[in-house]
Amino acid sequence: MSKHTLQRNYFIGITFLIFILGFLFLIWQISRIHFSRKAEEKFILYSQNINISYKKNFEKYLSLLNSAKALIKTSDNLSRKNFEDFHSQLLKNNDPNIPGLDCIGYTEKITNRDTFISKIQNEVTIPAHKYAYFSIFPKSDREEYWVMDYLYPYDTNRQFFGYDILSDPEFNQYFSRAATTNEIVMTPPQYLINKKQILLINSIYDQKKPIRNKDERIKAVKGFVVLFINPDKLFSPYSFSLEEKIETTIKVFLGKIEKKEIVNKKPLYMEEVHTNDLFSPTDPSKKIDLLTYDQYGNQKITLLTEAKIGTHLGLLEGWVSNTVFIVIGFLIGLYFLIMIDLN
C-alpha cells in the first residue's frame, strides 16, 4: 500500500470514528433533552399541584371563617354550647381533615371587665362551675380588652381562654390591622402563649355603627373571628393528598420575593419532601426550581419548589440512554481497535 493511501486511510479512519461517535453523541443529547423536558413538565405540574392545594386549603379556611362570622353576627346571645355544636357539625359535614386547623375562636371586645368576668364565672356549665376561676390575663388596667372568648375545640385550646390579645406585643398589631382595614389578615407564625400559630383574623363590626374610615371601624369593631393554624401543617405537602409525591424542597416566604433575593431570605416554612422510592439517585448539580406567587387574605406568599434531577422525575429513560450510549461507544471503540490490529 502506498504511503499516500495509508495517510488517506488514516484520515478516513479517524474521521469515520469521530463521525460515528459524534452521531451517537447527538442521539444521546437529543434523548436527554427530550427526557429533561418531560421531567420539567412533571416537576412544574407537581409544583402547581402544591400551589393549588394551598389555595384549596385557604378556601376551606375562608369558608370556616365566614361561617363562624355569620353565626356570631346572627346570634345575639350565643351560648358556648351552640358555638361548639355548630362547628363540630360544620366540620363533620365538610372535610374533617383541614390541614393544620387547631382552633376556631371568637375574640370579643370588652369594655366592662368585671361584668364580663362575673358573667362567665357564673355561666351554667357541665361540670358545674367549670369557669369559676375565669379571669382576663395578663392582668392590666385598660378601658378596653380584646379577649379570647369562644373556642372550638375548647379542651385542647383552654390555655387561650381569657387571653387579652391587646396585651400581646406581637399579635395585637394584626388584630388592629384587621379592625382598621376590614380585611382578612394572616399573621406570620409566632408564639401565642405556648404554641406557635398562624392566625387568620376577620373582624366583626357593630352593624348599627358606620365603618367608612379607620377611626369609625376601630370604634365599631365588636370582635374577631380567628382561625388558629399550625404553621408546620399549613404548608406541609404531607398534610394534603397529592396523587404522587416527588423528592422536592418546598420553601414558603412571606411577601413577594424575587429569585435573586431568595438566598438572603429566611423562609417562613421549609420542608424537604422525601419519598420511599429506593431507586431515586439524584445528581445535586442538576437542579430545577419554580417560583410562584399568591395572595392569602392580605398576605402575599412566595412559593419556591426545588428538585434535584433524578429518576423520580421520570428520568429512568435518561439513565438508560446514558448506558446505551456508553455501551455503543465502547463497542465502536473496540471495533476500531480490532480493525487496526487486523490491518
Added chain:
Amino acid sequence: MKSIFIQIVRYFPFCFFSFFSIVYWLFLQFLPSKNGPLNHFFNLYIAIIYFAFSLHGFTLLKKIDVPLVKKVFQFFTLSIFVYSLGSFVWFCYNFFLKTDIPFPSIADLFFVLFPVFIGAAFWHIFEIFRFTPSKTNMKLSFLIIILVFIVIFFIFNKTPFTSDQSLLAIILNLFYPISDSFLITIGIIALTTISQRCYGLFFITVGILSMAIGDISFSYRQNIGIYWNGDISDLFFVQSGIFISLGLKILYDRFKSKEINLPDNTSI
C-alpha cells in the same frame, strides 16, 4: 543573548496581544454588567486580532513558492480569516441587532469552516513530511479521541436538564468540541511523528487545544444559559488565534532558515 533579543522582537506582537487579551478579559470580569458595549467590543477585538493575523498570513503566503507549503499556509490563513469573519458577524448581531448571544446564527457558517481548513492544512503537512501512519499512531489517535469524548461526555452529562435548545444549536454545540477532538488528534500525531523539532507545529497544536477548551466551555455554558460575551471561552478563542498565528510565523521562519528540511530539499 543577541539571538534571544531578536526572537523576542520578532514574536513580540504575539506576546503583546496575548497579554493584552488577558488584561482586557480580566477587566471584563470586574464589570458589574455582563452585556454592556465593552463586552460586545471584546468580540470585535477578537475579530480584529484574527483579521490582522490573517493579513499577516496572506503576506507570508506571497513569499512562499513551494506549492505544498503554500497550501499549508493558505489553509491555516483561511481558517484564521473565516474565524475573523465569524467574530465580526457575531459582533454585528451584538451591536446592531441587539442580540447578546446569536447562537446559532450566520456567524456559525464561518465558525464551522475553521476546523475544516485546519484539517486541510494538516493533511498537507502530512503530505510534506510524508507521514506514514503506524499502528501506534492509530492507537494513540484512538486514545486521544476517546479521552476527548470522555471529557465531553462528563461535561455534557453535568449539564442541567433545563435546556430548551433547537436541533441546530444541539448539533453545533456538539460539532465544535468534536471537530476539535479531530484537530487535537492530528495535531498531536503530527507533533509526535514528525522527527524534526518543530515549535511551529507545537504552537499550532496549543492553539487548537485552546480552541477546544473554549468550544467545550462555550457549549457547556451556553447549554446551561450562563454564557456571556467576554466569558472564559472567549479568552481561549482569542488565545487560540494568537497561538496558531505564532505557530505559523515560527513555521515560516524555520522553513525559510532551512531549520526544517523539506523532503525535496527545496527552500521557501
